[in-house]
Amino acid sequence: MxxxxxxxxxxxxxxxxxxxxxxxxxxxxxxxxxxxxTYYDRFEEEIQAVAAEEIQYGVxxxxxxxxxxxxxVYDLIRRNNCFIVGEQCIKIEHHLLALPGxxxxxxxxxxxxxxxxxxxxxxxxKHTDWVQCPYFSTSQSAERVQREGNSTAAxxxxxMAAELYGLQILVPHIYTSSFNYTRFFIIAPxxxxxxxxxxxxxxxxxxxxxGALYHVLGHFxxxxxxxxxxxxxxxxxxxxxxxxxxxxxxxxxxxGVVKTLDDLARNCTYFKILGNxxxxxxxxxxxxxTYRSEIRTQCVAADP
Amino acid sequence: MxxxxxxxxxxxxxxxxxxxxxxxxxxxxxxxxxxxxTYYDRFEEEIQAVAAEEIQYGVxxxxxxxxxxxxxVYDLIRRNNCFIVGEQCIKIEHHLLALPGxxxxxxxxxxxxxxxxxxxxxxxxKHTDWVQCPYFSTSQSAERVQREGNSTAAxxxxxMAAELYGLQILVPHIYTSSFNYTRFFIIAPxxxxxxxxxxxxxxxxxxxxxGALYHVLGHFxxxxxxxxxxxxxxxxxxxxxxxxxxxxxxxxxxxGVVKTLDDLARNCTYFKILGNxxxxxxxxxxxxxTYRSEIRTQCVAADP
Numbered sequence: 001m002x003x004x005x006x007x008x009x010x011x012x013x014x015x016x017x018x019x020x021x022x023x024x025x026x027x028x029x030x031x032x033x034x035x036x037x038t039y040y041d042r043f044e045e046e047i048q049a050v051a052a053e054e055i056q057y058g059v060x061x062x063x064x065x066x067x068x069x070x071x072x073v074y075d076l077i078r079r080n081n082c083f084i085v086g087e088q089c090i091k092i093e094h095h096l097l098a099l100p101g102x103x104x105x106x107x108x109x110x111x112x113x114x115x116x117x118x119x120x121x122x123x124x125x126k127h128t129d130w131v132q133c134p135y136f137s138t139s140q141s142a143e144r145v146q147r148e149g150n151s152t153a154a155x156x157x158x159x160m161a162a163e164l165y166g167l168q169i170l171v172p173h174i175y176t177s178s179f180n181y182t183r184f185f186i187i188a189p190x191x192x193x194x195x196x197x198x199x200x201x202x203x204x205x206x207x208x209x210x211g212a213l214y215h216v217l218g219h220f221x222x223x224x225x226x227x228x229x230x231x232x233x234x235x236x237x238x239x240x241x242x243x244x245x246x247x248x249x250x251x252x253x254x255x256g257v258v259k260t261l262d263d264l265a266r267n268c269t270y271f272k273i274l275g276n277x278x279x280x281x282x283x284x285x286x287x288x289x290t291y292r293s294e295i296r297t298q299c300v301a302a303d304p
Numbered sequence: 305m306x307x308x309x310x311x312x313x314x315x316x317x318x319x320x321x322x323x324x325x326x327x328x329x330x331x332x333x334x335x336x337x338x339x340x341x342t343y344y345d346r347f348e349e350e351i352q353a354v355a356a357e358e359i360q361y362g363v364x365x366x367x368x369x370x371x372x373x374x375x376x377v378y379d380l381i382r383r384n385n386c387f388i389v390g391e392q393c394i395k396i397e398h399h400l401l402a403l404p405g406x407x408x409x410x411x412x413x414x415x416x417x418x419x420x421x422x423x424x425x426x427x428x429x430k431h432t433d434w435v436q437c438p439y440f441s442t443s444q445s446a447e448r449v450q451r452e453g454n455s456t457a458a459x460x461x462x463x464m465a466a467e468l469y470g471l472q473i474l475v476p477h478i479y480t481s482s483f484n485y486t487r488f489f490i491i492a493p494x495x496x497x498x499x500x501x502x503x504x505x506x507x508x509x510x511x512x513x514x515g516a517l518y519h520v521l522g523h524f525x526x527x528x529x530x531x532x533x534x535x536x537x538x539x540x541x542x543x544x545x546x547x548x549x550x551x552x553x554x555x556x557x558x559x560g561v562v563k564t565l566d567d568l569a570r571n572c573t574y575f576k577i578l579g580n581x582x583x584x585x586x587x588x589x590x591x592x593x594t595y596r597s598e599i600r601t602q603c604v605a606a607d608p
Contacts, residue, residue, distance in 0.1 A: 065543035068375050068536075072422070118376075134438060177541045208596070211525035213534065217518035226514045228544070232372075232534055237481045239369035239592045240532070288543045292512075 009036040013046045013058040019161035020139035025088040025184040026059040028282065041136055043073055050187050051080040058082075058187045064092065065181045065288075067118045069231050074245050077187065077274060078233075084201050084275025086186035089284035093180075094120055096171040097142050097162045098154040104170060109133055111141035112156035120156055123174040142167055179291060181284055185275075192277045195253065199228070199279040202261070203245045205235065205270040213244065216264065223260040225250045243270070252276045313340040317350045317362040323465035324443035325394055329488040330363040332586065333392040345440055347377050354491050355384040362386075362491045368396065369485045369592075371422045373535050378549050381491065381578060382537075388505050388579025390490035393588035397484075398424055400475040401446050401466045402458040408474060413437055415445035416460035424460055427478040446471055483595060485588055489579075496581045499557065503532070503583040506565070507549045509539065509574040517548065520568065527564040529554045547574070556580045 012035045015022040026037070038055060040046035050058040063069045077084070094116055098107065107130055110117075114134045117124060124132065135141045141155035146165040154170060155161070162169050206212035220227050229247040234240075250257040252273075265271035279285075316339045319326040330341070342359060344350035354362040367373045381388070398420055402411065411434055414421075418438045421428060428436065439445045445459035450469040458474060459465070466473050510516035524531050533551040538544075554561040556577075569575035583589075 063538075063544075065538050066540045068538045071372050071375075179541050179543050181543045183544070210528075210530045211521075213531065214518065214521035214525045217515075217521060221515035221518045224514070227517065229546075230517065230534070230536055232536075234367075234369050234372045236370045237483050239483050239485050239595070240367075240487070241596075242533075291543070292545075 009034045010057065011036050011038070011055045013038050013040055013049050013055040015040055015043060015046055015060050016137035017139040017143060019142060019157065019164040020137050021090055021092060021158060021182055022059050022061060022137075022184060023139070024158070024160060025061075025090045025182070028090065029059065029086060029088045029184075029186055041140075043070075043076055047073075047076045047080050047082060047187065050082045050189055053189045056188065057085070059088070060185050060187060061182050062185045063183045063229070064115060064119070065179065065183075066177050067115045071231070071233060073185070074231060074233050077185070078203050078243065078245070078272070082187045082189055083191045084185045084277055085188040085192035086277045087199070087280045088184045088186065089181050089280050089282070089288065090184065091180070091284050091287065092119065092175065092182055093158060093173065094138070094156050094175045095159060095162065095169045096123075096154050096174050097157050097165075097167040098145065098170045099149065099151050100166070100168045102151045102154070102168070102170060106152050107154050107170075108152040109150075110154045110156060111135040111144055113137050113141070116141070116156035119180060120174045120176060122176045123171070139164075179288075181288060183280075186277075192275065194278060196278050197251050197253075197276045198249055199247060200250050200252070200257075200261075200276045201245070201247050201274045203243050203270075203272050203274055204264070204268040205241070205243055207267075207269055208241065215267065216244070219260055219264040219267075220248050223256065225257065225260060245274075249279070250276075313338045314361065315340050315342070315359045317342050317344055317353050317359040319344055319347060319350055319364050320441035321443040321447060323446060323461065323468040324441050325396060325462060325486055326363050326365060326441075326488065327443070328462070328464060329365075329392040329394045329486070332394065333363065333390060333488075333490055345444075347374075347380055351377075351380045351384045351386060351491065354386045354493060357493045360492065361389070363392070364489050364491060365486050366489045367487045367533070368419060368423070369483065369487075370481050371419045375535070375537060377489070378535060378537050381489070382507050382547065382549070382576070386491045386493055387495045388489045388581055389492040389496035390581045391503070391584045392488045392490065393485050393584050393586070393592065394488065395484070395588050395591065396423065396479065396486050397462060397477065398442070398460050398479045399463060399466065399473045400427075400458050400478050401461050401469075401471040402449065402474045403453065403455050404470070404472045406455045406458070406472070406474060410456050411458050411474075412456040413454075414458045414460060415439040415448055417441050417445070420445070420460035423484060424478045424480060426480045427475070443468075483592075485592060487584075490581075496579065498582060500582050501555050501557075501580045502553055503551060504554050504556070504561075504565075504580045505549070505551050505578045507547050507574075507576050507578055508568070508572040509545070509547055511571075511573055512545065519571065520548070523564055523568040523571075524552050527560065529561065529564060549578075553583070554580075
C-alpha cells in the first residue's frame, strides 16, 4: 500500500479483539470503506479515544436482545464528549470452541464474556461440572484457548473467532435463543449531519415530583415521536434518582421535532441529545422486523 | 441451644458469605429475630431455594444507587415462583483490605465483585498498575486474601469482612460517592399480607404501539400512585421488546389501588404483581430522605 492509499483510511476504534462481534459490526457498518482499526480492551479507553479525536469513529456494544443493556456504556457516553452517529445490529451465534482434537469429555474450564455464559444458560446447565471463567470478551477467550494450548479448555465465541484462532467448533449453536441480536453504537466526536437520520438518542432527568416521567413521555406521544427504548441509570451521589436514556424516532432537520425537544428540555432538570443518526435498516434489522410481524398475530409468549 | 429454641429459628437465605453487604442487610432486617442462615454463591440458587420453600426468606441485592440495578435478579424473580415481601437499604462503605503488615506499595492484585471496582472508580484510576480480578462478592474477596495468605493481594470489602477475616484496613473509604446505598429485596414463597404494606413491585409488557408505556404510566399518575422506579429488561426471543419492572407506592388493601391495577392489567399483554410490602423506613432510608430534602433547594448537580 502506498502513502496515497494510506491517507484515505478512516481510523476506527473497536471493542475487543479481531473476531469479536464488535469487529463483525464494524466490518458490516464500514463495508467497502477503507479503515485502519485500533482494538480496545476497555469501553472507557475506546470512548475517551473518540472524545480526544484520536480516532474518527468507535464501535461499541450497547444492548443485547437477550441479556439487556451494557449499562456501563450508557454512563460513559453520557460522561464523555462524544456523539452517537450510527447503529448496527448483529445476530449473535455462539459456539463452543476448543483446540483441534479436544473431546467434549476432556473439557474442565470454559472462558467467555459473562454475557456469553448468560446467553448460553441452558447449554451450561447440562455441564455444571465445568468451571466458568469470566474473561474480557468472547474473541479474547478464543485467543486465550489457542495461546495456552490447553486441551481441557474451551471458549464461547463465534465462527469468525474459530477460524481466526485455529480452533474447532466442538459444539455448534449453544445459545439459548435463536433470536439473539446485539445492537452497536457508532460513536464520533461530532454529531451526524446526514439528511436521512431518523433516530434520536437523548438523556434527561426529571423534576422529583409525581408523574414527571409520564409527562416527559407525553411530549413524544402527542408529537408523533415513537419511543423505541428507555433505560434508567442511577445518578451517582443522588441515591435512587435516575437519568433516563431514551431512543425516539425523529430528525433534528424537522422543525416540529426541534420544537418538541425544546419544550421538553425546559421541563427537565437535565437534558442532552447524545445523537441523531440513521436507524439500522440492514440484514439483521430486517430479520428482526420480519420476525416481529410474523409473531404479531400470536399471543405474547410467556417469559422463557 | 435446646430443641425448643431451635424450632423458633427462621430459615433465611443470604447472597454471598458472612461479612457481605447482603448479610448486613439480613441482620438489619431480621434484627432481634432468631434466624438460621444459608449462604448462596449464586443468585439463581438462592431464588430457587425460596421458590421450593427450602428457606422461608431470601435476602438479595436488587439495586445500587451508584452502579444501578442487578438486572439478573430482576429476571430471576420474574421467572421463578416467589414474591417480594420486604426491602432493606444499606449504606455501602468500601475499604481496601489486606493481610496485616502488607504495605500499599506491595499490592499487585485486587479482588472484588465488579460493582466494587466500579464504585471505587476514582481510587483505582490512581493504581492502574494493579491487576483487578473480578470475584464472586466483596466478602468472598476478603476471605480469599486471608485464605491464600498472599501479601501482594488486597480486597475491596467492608469493615465487617475485615474483622471477620482478620484483615487490616490498608486504605479506608475508597469509594467514589459518599452517598452510596444498596437496596435489597426480601423474597418469600408467598405474598406479604401485612396491614402496613405501602409499596408494590410489578412487571408488565405493553402492546407494541406508539404511546403504550405513556398510557401505562397514566394509570398510576391519575390514580395518585407515585412511581419510584422503572427498569426495562429484554424479552428473550422477542428482539428489542421489553418487560417493564415498576415500583409504585400503594397497598392491595386499598380497593382503589386494586381497581387501578385491574384496569391496567387489561391493557397490558403481560402483567404480574411481584410483591406488596412495607417500604424501608429505617436508618439508611431516613438518611437518603434527609439528604434529598437538603439538596432539593440546590440545582441538580451535573453528572460526576
